[in-house]
Amino acid sequence: MAAERTTADIRTTLTEQTRVLWGDADVERQAAALAQTAEEIAVVTQATVAADLEPAFFARP
């Protein structure tokens, strides 16, 4: 499911959440940040991750 989201879809979702949290003025002010964050999420969600790869958090590098 995650891989099907486009950058535009992601940006729309982020924008609506921001609107709910902080209002229209903030959405306008954070437009560039919302676009950049949507692009970052798109890069991450479109990358291939093996099913057995678990996150490491504080594990030793």
Added chain:
Amino acid sequence: MTALHTLGVAEVAALVQRREVSPVEVVTACLDRIAALEPTLHAWVTVDRERALAAAHHCEQAIQRGEAVGPLAGVPVGLKDIIYTAGVRTTAGSRVYANFVPTYDATVVVRLRQAGAMILGKTVTTEFATADPSPTRNPWNTAHTPGGSSSGSAAAVGARMLPAALGSQTGGSTLRPAAYCGVVGLKPTYGRISRYGVIPVSWCLDHVGILVRSVQDAALVLEAIAGPDPHDASTLPQAIGAYTQAVQHADTPPRLGVLRDFFRTHADAETQQNLNTTVERLARAGAQVREVTLPPSYTTVLAAHRMIMKVEAAAFHTDMFMSQREQYGARLRETVEMGLVIPSVDYLRAQRLRRLFQEEIPQMFTDVDILVTPSAPAPAPRDLHTTGDARFQSPWSHAGVPTITLPSGLSQAGLPLGFQLIAPAMEEERLFRAARWCEAALDITLTPPL
């Protein structure tokens, strides 16, 4: 005799141990230098003159009584103002923490004091060690940023206000300001230095960093403060390495792997030329040099790093942010607001990709000992509204591997340039051997025109 404020960590420690210089003389010289330059550079939040001199007198008396003193006895050190100091204000460069006075010392402070270091005070940080610029100026040219977030630590060490300071690095906050200010900056393996008592940006990415003027000084300070800490579950359980010995046995030329691709594309022409010249000099001195390719997962590194940082920063700040949002600077406000809306499954995917990158890192070291890149894409920008570009340093904070920046010359505009050495996780001794060898081969020390 050389002016005391210009001496490095090893020189001060040796002179004090031999009773050739008093800790009081050294501390006084550094305090005088700070007083002279601080109105121009704005590197300090708190100069703790009284306590520093009291500690220096105490150290002097101990030496006169013939008592054993630590390896950093008499060495002045500054602390980035996100590091807890009992009884001394720790502002994090924020209006939210403007009057915060910790009740305990961070583990790194405890260890510095045990090693005999003289804490001179708290150096300027950007707001909560993120991207809103600080008032600190670059000692090479006050129209340029000193970098950040360890702005005050880098400017103070570069300006010869003192020989060493601690910083931190989540993206590039130690190595970038070190490179911009012409000093040596070290970020060890994640977990090598305790983060207990250090105000976080991102728990998974934060490292304590060291800013000094030589590789030997970096090894001395790391040896004093590294090691397991029961207060910080992320610290590495292994005993620390023999870092100063590694520096003393740096006779073998390293096999250097130069990373091009991304780092060539994004460096300006002057920076590329400086790296080429530096690598050519190292090769002529005996280093084996070859090009190394980045692993496949590198394409996700910057995006995953930024997502993790935003979400974890938001998690730390949520409560304060909800009640004091107007007290936050524009860039931190943006970071927190974006972190609050990034879906949790996407954050976890970024963490899984981080692990993938960590697992691919050893591929790059198959035929080389150390990786080499420019420390930053360009010299310090002539812009006090930015702290510069973190893209050359943040991949290695993301992976948690040790890195060091060394000065490699001046730009045409007279600003410092640096190159970054990268070692596999846990391999600080390898990093120190290579860095010391390179330092000796290049023989470059940059002194700002102050």
